[in-house]
Amino acid sequence: THPILISPSILSADFARLGEEVRAIDEAGCDWIHIDVMDGHFVPNITIGPAVVKALRPHSQKPFDVHLMISPVDPYLDAFVQAGADIITVHPEAGPHIHRTVQHIKSLGVKAGVVLNPGTPAKMLDYLIDDVDLILVMSVNPGFGGQSFIENQLRKIEAIRKMIDKSGRDIRLQVDGGIDLTTAPRAIAAGADVLVAGTATFRGGQSAYADNIRQLRGG
């Protein structure tokens, strides 16, 4: 089993000084940097595009974990890789050809992730698990930070943990939405090994980030 990784969602950062915020979570000991890309079409909010990812790239060497909540997604994959994404995670609900999209991501030389909305069953992964590097379980409906953890997603995490172990492949199991000091240990117990956290990382200002990250990790 893997060590627990923390991937702070910069959706909860101060957007007026995003580069400084990325440096701060890097220095505070995060593992990855989670970047939520929203288009106002697949989800009811608009956030960050490739130009912002590119501008942030010099501020940290840590992996950029880019969560694409956009439809269509295929026309933008190359731009996010050129901007500096290390992991690109896509929703099967966002288009008709998720298998093709995963192959496209891999052909660009970065890690490929698939993310399931709260209403999407684990079974969706049956014919994707052979190819992905990461599976993300949404524990809120995507679009906004600061929402409450949806309890029944713990069952999905448990089911996917079994699928991953059975596959024998090196796949990370990530959870995103409503992760705090109460839900983090439960998600870990269910089998998650990468925690995305926006609100819980950025609360209390920059002097609190290191403690926030350490506590989320369970240490």
Ligand code: DX5
């Ligand atoms: C929701 C995003 C999440 C969100 C998490 O659409 O994918 O990454 O920022 O925020 P918190 O941790 O505040 O629930």
Ligand code: ZN
């Ligand atoms: Zn996200």
